[in-house]
Amino acid sequence: MHTYELEKNIWSEKDFSIMGWHDSKIWGFLADTENFEFMIDLDYIFQWIHPREGETYFKFWVAPVTMVFENAYDILLDIESRQGELEVADLHMVNERKTKNGRFDEHDFRFDYQEGKFKISATGFKMYVRTAPILQSRKALNYKLRGGIDFSREYRSS
Helix, strand or coil: CCCCCCCCCEEEHHHHHHCCCCCCEEEEEEEECCCCEEEEEEEEEEEEECCCCCCCCCEEEEEEEEEEEECCEEEEEEECCCCCCEEEEEEEEEEEEECCCCCCEEEEEEEEECCEEEEEEECEEEEEECCCCEEECCCCCCCCCCCCCCCCCCCCCC
16 A cells, blocks of 8 residues: 545545544644634644554554634633643534524534643634645654645645
8 A cells, every 4th residue: 555545635524523633743833813713733644554464563644734723713722741742632523503693603622632632612624635645654744744834725746
């Protein structure tokens, strides 16, 4: 298996039930208050590959993504990291309700981290895959391979 068949390069809250963020590494946060967006740069693990016979460790299909929360507000960030890294344990989409004007649905999105928690209220999210997933023995890409910190939304083929 040398290539990963990416189903699509833009995911949203509509895909939430088939997605998982466990062990995804967070590289950065950006608040765009002008557009009411909150962005996260992270390495998303598309697939965990079980060790083959004679192998000991998992392999992972990983890609850098930009996760954009739309109409974002009420942000709570409570993190304590001794090593400076931030790794997602789980993401929950809870407390569905109508917006104050009654026109849209919104949720609370709660990230649980090994190092703390993060909560945000938003009408939804889009997760933009920036490159094809790479098969590797680590759950996160290195800084150079992923192209540094990036909040772009464009897919770049190799």
